[in-house]
Amino acid sequence: MSASSSQIAALAGDGIGPEVMREAVNVLRAVEQRFSLALTITEAPVGWAGIDSTGHALSPEVMNLCKKSDAILFGSVGLPDRDGTVPKEQRPERAALLRLRQEFDLYANLRPVRLYPQLAHACPLKAERIADGVDMLVVRELTGGLYFGQPKETTQLADGQRRAVDSMVYTTSEIERIARVAFHEARARRRHVTSVDKANVLESSVLWREVVTQVARDFPDVTLEHMLADNTAMQMLLRPSRFDVLLCENTFGDLLSDEAAALAGSLGMLPSASLGVGGKAGRSFGLYEPAGGTAPDIAGKGIANPIAQILSAALLLRHSLGFADAADAVERAVADAIAAGCRTGDIRAASDAPALSTSEMGQAIVTHLLHS
Numbered sequence: 001m002s003a004s005s006s007q008i009a010a011l012a013g014d015g016i017g018p019e020v021m022r023e024a025v026n027v028l029r030a031v032e033q034r035f036s037l038a039l040t041i042t043e044a045p046v047g048w049a050g051i052d053s054t055g056h057a058l059s060p061e062v063m064n065l066c067k068k069s070d071a072i073l074f075g076s077v078g079l080p081d082r083d084g085t086v087p088k089e090q091r092p093e094r095a096a097l098l099r100l101r102q103e104f105d106l107y108a109n110l111r112p113v114r115l116y117p118q119l120a121h122a123c124p125l126k127a128e129r130i131a132d133g134v135d136m137l138v139v140r141e142l143t144g145g146l147y148f149g150q151p152k153e154t155t156q157l158a159d160g161q162r163r164a165v166d167s168m169v170y171t172t173s174e175i176e177r178i179a180r181v182a183f184h185e186a187r188a189r190r191r192h193v194t195s196v197d198k199a200n201v202l203e204s205s206v207l208w209r210e211v212v213t214q215v216a217r218d219f220p221d222v223t224l225e226h227m228l229a230d231n232t233a234m235q236m237l238l239r240p241s242r243f244d245v246l247l248c249e250n251t252f253g254d255l256l257s258d259e260a261a262a263l264a265g266s267l268g269m270l271p272s273a274s275l276g277v278g279g280k281a282g283r284s285f286g287l288y289e290p291a292g293g294t295a296p297d298i299a300g301k302g303i304a305n306p307i308a309q310i311l312s313a314a315l316l317l318r319h320s321l322g323f324a325d326a327a328d329a330v331e332r333a334v335a336d337a338i339a340a341g342c343r344t345g346d347i348r349a350a351s352d353a354p355a356l357s358t359s360e361m362g363q364a365i366v367t368h369l370l371h372s
Contacts (some may be wrong), residue, residue: 005039005040006037006038006039006040006070006071006321006323007040007042007058007070007071007072007113008028008040008041008042008069008070008071008072008316009042009044009062009065009069009072009073009116009275009350010024010025010041010042010043010044010073011043011046011049011062011066011072011074011075011339012043012045012046012049012075012091013046013047013049013071013074013075013076013077013092013096013154013155014047014048014049014075014076014077014078014079014081014294014296014299015076015078015293015296015299016075016076016292016294016295016296016298016299016358017047017049017076017077017294018049019299019300019302019304019306019358020073020075020082020273020290020304020305020306020309020310020358021043021073021075021309021311022358022359022360022362023306023309023359023361023363024073024306024309024310024312024313024362025041025043025360026362026363026366027206027310027313027330027362027365027366027369028041028313028317028371029208029315030366030369031323031326031330031369032298032313033370034326034329034369034370035189035258035325035326035329037323037326038299041123042065042069044061044062044065045062045169046058046074046075046077046092046096047076047077047078047079047294048064048077048078048079048082048092049091050062050092051086051090051092052122054169056095057077057090057091057092057095057096057097057185057292058092058095058096058100060344063103066100066103066104067148068247069320070285070320071285071286071287071288071316071320071321072100072286072287072288072331073288073289073309073312073313073316074097074100074145074287074288074289074312075289075290075309076289076290076292076293076294077092077096077097077292077294078091078092078093078293079282079294079296080296081296084293087294089278090095094128097239098147100287100295101142101143101274101287102148103144103284104276104287105143105276105277106143106274106275106276106285106287107141107142107144107153107174107177107178107179107275107276107277108139108140108141108142108144108177108274108275108276108284109139109140109141109142109253109257109272109273109274109275109285110136110137110139110140110181110185110218110273110274110315110319111136111138111140111257111260111261111270111271111272111273111291112136112137112138112140112270112271112311112315113134113136113137113257113260113261113263113264113270114134114135114137114264115130115134115135115136115263115264115265116265116268116269116335116338116339117133118178118266118338118341119264119269119347120340121265121349121367122265122266122346122349123262123263123264123265124262124263125263125300126130129237129238129239129240129328130240130241130263131241132241132264133241134240134241134264135164135241135244136240136243136244136245136246136256136260137185137189137244137245138245138246138248138253138256138257138260139178139181139182139245139246139247139248139253140178140248140249140250140252140254140257141170141178141248141249141250142177142250142253142254142274143174144170144171144174144249144250144252145168145169145170145204145249145250145251146166146167146251147250147251148169148250149166149167149168150164150167150169151167152165152166152167153165157167164314168202168204168249168251168331170204170207170208170249172207174213174278175203175207175208175211175212175292176214176215177258178247179195179211179212179215179216179247180215180218181275182195182245182247183215183216183218183219183222185245186219186222186244187219187221189245190242190244190274191222191223191244192222192223192243192244192245193216193222193223193224193225193245193246193247194225194226194227194243194244194245194246194247195208195209195212195224195225195227195228195233195247196227196228196232196246196247196248196252196253197209197226197227197229197248197249197252197254198229198230199226199228200228202289202308204249205249205362206291208249209226210319212224212226212247213226229248229252229255229256232252232256233248233255233256233259236256236259236260236263237259240260240263245292246260247297247299257272257291258291261290261291265347266292266305266346266347267290267292267293267308268290268292268304268305268306268307268308268344268346268347269305269307269308269311269347270290270291270292271288271289271290271291271308271309271310271311271312271314271315272288272289272290272291272312272315273286273287273288273312273315273316274286274287274288274289274318275319275320279293283319283320283321283322284320285320286315286316286319286320288312288313288315288316289309289312290308290311290312291308292305292308292350302358302359303344303345303355303357304344304358304362305344305345305346305347305357305358305361306344306358306362306363306365307344307361310330310334310362310365311330311331311334312333313330314326314327314330314334315327317330318325329369329372330365330369332368332372333365333366333368333369333372334365334368336368336372337365337367338370339362340352340364341360342356342360342361342364342365343355343356344356344357344358
């Protein structure tokens with residue numbers, strides 16, 4: 001692999017964010033060493049950390065840094081015990097994370113869910129339910145639907161009641177572009193797409209199903225099935241191995257990807273990529289973050305699992321920087337560390353060796369990366 005120069009904005013955020021981000025950056029430095037790359041990683045505050053240091057959850061300076069970068073490696077934002085101290089529009093989840101999604105049109109969220117065989121004990125399902133393994137990819141539309149549709153408001157009615165409205169809105173083009181992402185991803189996997197909707201009751205889902213069916217005609221080598229969201233939730237618990245790529249609108253994708261996360265044994269194992277269309281050299285600009293959130297109850301204790309953040313860095317290497325070999329190596333290093341018995345507390349069985357700290361797990365992955 002030839003030397004290259006790439007710009008990464010590393011926004012650790014709140015809670016356990018700085019702890020797990022530190023290990024992801026260490027892994028990226030090891031990638032530089034092994035593959036002779038040049039990665040410029042610029043760290044900056046976001047979320048409550050940004051409010052405390054700059055007065056903004058996402059300051060103009062940090063936004064400018066993101067615009068100059070090839071990708072964003074994001075930690076997590078939000079501290080529930082501080083929510084009441086600022087208006088809801090200024091809370092980090094809206095003022096930082098959702099704003100970045102809108103600014104960069106990060107419409108495609110990819111969340112791979114894999115249960116490592118050595119961690120079967122951590123999955124809440126019975127052994128017979130996961131005998132064939134769990135390896136799925138949730139592709140979630142990220143910039144439309146209930147979370148962004150208008151009108152979105154709470155009004156006071158004449159009879160004294162309050163009325164709240166959220167609108168689930170989708171256009172043909174929004175559905176088509178996320179569907180194409182799902183079908184392209186399926187071609188690199190087991191060539192099966194399950195499109196999730198509620199076409200039996202929602203008008204937006206009727207359109208969703210029609211457009212996805214049309215897009216499927218361009219991918220004759222990929223099998224498409226439609227499934228109602230409630231049935232999908234049930235089947236994920238009964239037969240998770242049946243799923244390859246799940247294509248979901250925003251709300252269903254949010255709910256189902258969190259359900260799927262439990263199948264991997266811990267939220268600390270789940271990375272994600274949020275991709276847009278503004279990348280360089282034909283690649284996708286993206287924001288890469290773990291699925292688990294800030295976990296303020298364990299912040300500062302050095303016990304958080306850094307694997308989701310590290311695997312998010314692997315997705316960054318693959319999708320935004322085009323370094324597939326390096327991404328594969330990071331993912332192998334994680335698998336090798338787990339196979340060697342390395343465990344943080346959230347994925348440790350009673351019979352395992354003592355749990356590793358956040359930094360010890362990160363170092364174990366670096367060691368496997370450099371010496372495999």
